[in-house]
Amino acid sequence: MPLFSSPPKSVCFLRLSAIGDVCHAVAAVQALQQYWPETKVTWIIGQVEAQLLQGLDNVELIVFDKKSGWSGMKAVWQQLQGRHFDALIHMQLALRASLLTLGIRAQYKVGFHRKRAKEGQWLFTNCKITDTASTHVLDSFFSFIEYLGVPRTLPTWSMPISETERAFARQQLDHKPSVIICPAASKDERNWLTERYAQFADYVVSQGYQVVLCGSPAPREQLLAKQIADLMTQPVINLVGKTSLKQLTAILGEAKLVLAPDSGPAHIATTQGTPVLGLYAHSNPKRTGPYFNIEDVVSVYEDNVTKQQGKPLTELAWSTRAKGADLMQGIAISVVIERFEHMMKGVALND
Template identity: 50%
Template sequence: MPTPPVNTPNSICVLRLSAIGDVCHAVSTVQAIQRTYPKAKITWVIGKVEEKLIGDLPGIEFVVFDKSLGWKAYRQLRQSMKNRRFDVLLHMQLAFRANLAAFFIPAKTKIGFAKSRSKELHSLFVNQHISDSRGFHVLDGFRDFARAIGVDEGLPEWDIPIPHEAKAWATNFLPKEPFVVISPAASKAERNWATERYAAISDYCHELGYQVLLTGGPTSFEKHLCADISKASRAYTINLAGQTDLKQLLLTLQKAQLVIAPDSGPAHMAVTQNTPVIGLYAHSNPNRTGPYLYQRFTADAYTALACKELGVERQQIPWGYRLKGDNLMSAISVEQVKSLIDQAIDFYGLEQPAAEQSNPE
């Protein structure tokens, strides 16, 4: 166990409201803090949706900040923080709404991101900054918050509870045979791969002998996307779009042999369950936001596109630089993803059922 600093914090507040992927990154850091300071009282100010995924983490008090309430959310936060004062606030979000929330959290020490990465008035709401990150990935930046209070964690670890209700659901609805999950929808439509390419990968997974599950949220767009992929696939797919809550989805990702997804929450949820992920990236840097433990299996169109747009070498791409465009994902080919699937199966020794045989008419 790492040696705590002389001034061991007794009360710690974590401020990370969203999104699902970033909250998953933060869990490993917060749980490392718990292992180092088991007696510290930890409070996490978190978004309403994100709390549904991790609100049952043991030993942590969650204060829900519902951004849909507007100014009322800040009044509620101020009320919940009345008569409190934390030893330290770990302000782990740059968005202005989070910066404003930090104003209502009383803490002796308020630690924020490095000045070089500060934006949206972030520096005005903290009195200390972490050093420039040792790593490029968002999760590495979160790990620097832990280091700032004396926690020197090793490889990231996650322990997110899965309730009995979700396990009972899985027994009834998930296939017993090995399966691959395709989670096709990102938060922005431009980050989604083409329907026919997802369908081609679904068919390839079937050829390898896997069942294929399509997952997605309850939005009309996600349901239609998954339905279109299912319709375009030659082989049968199990379409779970809109039919799982976050805990059920987490367990589905845990039980999968492999997950294929663009830059999205489910990709990072799968990482917390140690399920290999093939990420599809063209708009954001996979070295910064890719599936942390599985970056070697990312279909990366971003790097070449960013270098061309900026006229620089890959190591000169600015941190956080994003590309925009509706057709960027077309730079990722079906054959590229097939090759990554083969590599992941071989590298991780994934359970591979007998390949599909065509039945004579």
């Protein structure tokens, strides 16, 4: 039986980070809004992630600064003083997020099934979703709203990107058919090899596309982009560190294809309907891959993790990671080019 037989008056979502997971959560939040348009939605979210989602239709964002510790938690609780939600949807396993729930009043506090509730999350909730089988993070997020009473649908997104940001993207790409490379993951070991990014980019330019490098202003990302550009023999546009998150989203939306390792931009591109060629070695792409392009991922994850664990994938926990600083070396340039050609077959340059 679903938790609610009629629309709840108010629901609070708690998902602070990271960018990719927040993109998955948007689809679940908007599916709830489509089914229960009268339900008031509040979302407690991280500071960086809020930059992407500011202006999300009919969603009250309450920003939590993770770096501020207890004072940040108290600031959130103060904003919610005197308020009581019909349900709190606790979508984050980190202990810090669970502690944050202590000052949020809700009749039902819904968390992951105990089999999946790491860091003692189950201690902070009074309802558990039944889902233990979903592989992909997005599907497990949809299990939360299904538990409330919202029927399962295909994920869709309406991101708060303005016409100004869309115009910026068109101007930067100059209306040319573009392939975007977002080379940096959150950890350097999850990046593909610099020279292979450069080789792939040169090949793509030779096929008539413009290549654009995108990423955050982090020094390590800017250095990686410079190294890729320096190794290339063909021209490249380097926008790393030169866009806001919303401008980046608009640019990804204008692309013919996005190449990325396990990273936020891969999932942002999915929200824009842009095909994503994902590169995976450390995490299971069936769990964290670009949702509509899982079959297009180039992955050496299964080989690595089964070798390291000595067990087949079916016997491993859904979140098991492969470990090692050189695993991405296993992804050959020839395989990535072959996958690119397959994905672009039938796509006209001037569409």
